[in-house]
Amino acid sequence: MAPYAVLFARTLIIGLLVAAPVGAMGVLCIQRTLAYGWRAGMATGAGIASADAIYAGLAAFGLTTVSQWMVAYQAYIRIVGGFALLWLGWRAIATPPARDAAKAVDSRHLKSLYASAIGLTLTNPMTIMFFAAIFASAGLAAQARTGGAIAVTLGVTCGSISWWIALTTGVSAVRHAMSERAMSVVNRVSGGMVITFGLLAVVSGAIRFA
Numbered sequence: 001m002a003p004y005a006v007l008f009a010r011t012l013i014i015g016l017l018v019a020a021p022v023g024a025m026g027v028l029c030i031q032r033t034l035a036y037g038w039r040a041g042m043a044t045g046a047g048i049a050s051a052d053a054i055y056a057g058l059a060a061f062g063l064t065t066v067s068q069w070m071v072a073y074q075a076y077i078r079i080v081g082g083f084a085l086l087w088l089g090w091r092a093i094a095t096p097p098a099r100d101a102a103k104a105v106d107s108r109h110l111k112s113l114y115a116s117a118i119g120l121t122l123t124n125p126m127t128i129m130f131f132a133a134i135f136a137s138a139g140l141a142a143q144a145r146t147g148g149a150i151a152v153t154l155g156v157t158c159g160s161i162s163w164w165i166a167l168t169t170g171v172s173a174v175r176h177a178m179s180e181r182a183m184s185v186v187n188r189v190s191g192g193m194v195i196t197f198g199l200l201a202v203v204s205g206a207i208r209f210a
Helices: 003-019 025-037 038-060 064-074 074-094 107-121 128-137 146-177 180-207
Strands: none
Touching: 003 038, 003 146, 025 038, 025 074, 025 107, 025 146, 025 180, 038 107, 038 128, 038 146, 064 074, 074 107, 074 180
16 A cells, blocks of 8 residues: 555544544534534534644644644633633523524535634644644654645544544434424533533633633
């Protein structure tokens, strides 16, 4: 197998494993899928995968200046992201799920969901350090050749998007089997979880100023 194909395959698995743990963005993706259907969940997942691609690219290309700047200001960035999660969690609780998902979102709304997912995922600058550490331990540290860095970035992106496709498809299938009352309950619970993650982000950012 060609060297770049090996890089792509290895980092595809890394992207999948990094995306799989359910954190704030995973819960948000689930909540949006339940509330607005598969397209909304997929727009969110695609946004998360795009942000993962940005961070993986920074690590793979060895752009340390940008990385160091983001880590240096991570407290401010986390606080901003935390307040955004608080707002989205509150909206999730206050807004009942749309029974007809096909009419729930239009292309403009999908673009908004996609953009917000990118922004929120980027509010965790430590992700870039995480990718750098994984790449280093796997012998994939900053690639000397552009082709290698591109292969690493594409691998992580494809691995991440594969997870979000699987997750939103599974949640969407469950959504169709749920009653309206059950959907409302799960929507509120997931909204509460998003709020919890938001509080944790704000607190973790504020602690750095103590």
